[in-house]
Amino acid sequence: MTLTIEGVHAGYGGGTVLHGVDLVVPEGGALAVLGMNGAGKTTLVHTIAGLVKARSGSIRLGDVELAGRPAHRIARAGVALVPQGRRVFASLTVAEHLALSRRKGDWTVPRILELLPRLGERLTHKGNQLSGGEAQMLAIARALLTQPRLLLLDEPCEGLAVDLAARVRAVVAELTRTGLTVLLVEQQPEHARAVTDRLVDLANGVLGTVTEHGDENTEGAAGISSSRA
Numbered sequence: 482m483t484l485t486i487e488g489v490h491a492g493y494g495g496g497t498v499l500h501g502v503d504l505v506v507p508e509g510g511a512l513a514v515l516g517m518n519g520a521g522k523t524t525l526v527h528t529i530a531g532l533v534k535a536r537s538g539s540i541r542l543g544d545v546e547l548a549g550r551p552a553h554r555i556a557r558a559g560v561a562l563v564p565q566g567r568r569v570f571a572s573l574t575v576a577e578h579l580a581l582s583r584r585k586g587d588w589t590v591p592r593i594l595e596l597l598p599r600l601g602e603r604l605t606h607k608g609n610q611l612s613g614g615e616a617q618m619l620a621i622a623r624a625l626l627t628q629p630r631l632l633l634l635d636e637p638c639e640g641l642a643v644d645l646a647a648r649v650r651a652v653v654a655e656l657t658r659t660g661l662t663v664l665l666v667e668q669q670p671e672h673a674r675a676v677t678d679r680l681v682d683l684a685n686g687v688l689g690t691v692t693e694h695g696d697e698n699t700e701g702a703a704g705i706s707s708s709r710a
């Protein structure tokens with residue numbers, strides 16, 4: 482479903498972080514928002530997910546207005562957030578994480594394990610026994626099991642080696658082919674470019690213009706199909 486953000490202001494206490502954000506991510510598209518430390522990237526995805534309240538403006542998924550709804554209703558409307566730092570539970574196994582997140586829908590555990598086969602080999606491993614790449618895949622798996630229409634990824638490649646960032650790209654590409662809409666925020670331009678060709682800068686809570694980086698990634702994208710998290 483298409484994500485349409487218009488004139489969104491948001492912040493904390495007396496301070497404003499997002500100053501009138503306008504953004505469209507078409508259905509089945511992926512867009513990366515790039516910004517430095519403190520630019521407002523997490524605030525943006527948290528505002529979409531309802532964890533930070535939009536003070537004004539509109540956030541629509543398809544025709545459904547999300548702004549002003551509580552987070553649990555936004556989740557039910559089809560928005561899933563993969564948080565910064567992955568937030569997997571140290572003492573729960575991969576299988577337990579998957580069982581806890583599951584909601585009825587097209588994304589089943591077998592389908593997830595087909596997309597992310599490495600997780601299938603780690604089902605009995607606990608959160609604290611996973612590599613950064615494996616934890617990231619688990620965080621994505623958890624989000625998918627909630628049957629989202631919009632996936633928000635907060636710095637998914639943070640701390641990952643370039644080949645694993647490329648693996649995230651392969652997964653995101655696969656997801657957008659299913660019609661899922663993906664918005665990610667990243668600090669490192671090379672990480673953002675590893676995941677999607679469509680980029681926009683965020684500086685001091687103001688978005689720039691969306692740019693396409695067409696051919697630069699052709700080589701990187703071609704070599705990823707066999708690499709694993």
Ligand SMILES: Nc1ncnc2c1ncn2[C@@H]1O[C@H](COP(=O)(O)OP(=O)(O)OP(=O)(O)O)[C@@H](O)[C@H]1O
Binds near residue numbers: 493520
């Ligand atoms: N809970 C909060 N209360 C008050 N101010 C906050 C809160 N969270 C973030 N901020 C402030 O909002 C601004 C934007 O922070 P945000 O976390 O959105 O940036 P970011 O681009 O995600 O940064 P990073 O790359 O470090 O994650 C910063 O000035 C930050 O200090």
